[in-house]
Amino acid sequence: GDSVVQTEGQVLPSEGDSLIVNCSYETTQYPSLFWYVQYPGEGPQLHLKAMKANDKGRNKGFEAMYRKETTSFHLEKDSVQESDSAVYFCAPSNQAGTALIFGKGTTLSVSS
């Protein structure tokens, strides 16, 4: 079945540090790729997306490149801020648009 693996647990950078959160997926069909962000007590929000190979999703300084050859969609940022602290989920979805498959989530806690 379809699956996704992302950096697990907590990531604890300081403000100004660079960030990479890994995401690797395995799907039977050609997926669209999403990163969602969730703040405490809220539902996930769409953070960025890439619909096909070599597309780059961008939002608020974050980027993720759709790499079909390595089946990856790593989330990157050059300089994190304390306000970026949240839980991030990588979520592929096949082109037919069935339910998203969520990774286990990565908790980003940025210290000032």
Next chain:
Amino acid sequence: GAVVSQHPSRVICKSGTSVKIECRSLDFQATTMFWYRQFPKQSLMLMATSNEGSKATYEQGVEKDKFLINHASLTLSTLTVTSAHPEDSSFYICSARVEGQGRYEQYFGPGTRLTVT
């Protein structure tokens, strides 16, 4: 655009009672909506896919007689937790899918915190 609401945001009920949670797409029509539950510090677990005008499709291990889903219109899906027990206490989140022009994005509601005493 693409706003999804849920009601109520929090509910406390006694064991054995039923609770209904509403999920609405406010500015778009959604043929398909999804229901998830989330335990503390865990990921979202898909419970069922709700299709307007037809029966919901439940994931393996989810009791369809316990978690009743109705998708009566293109903007409303409801989840009813019947005969609730403390182990049903969780954070329930719905999402609605934007469709058309090759888009298959899902937008999530703010969630409903259910506590069964």
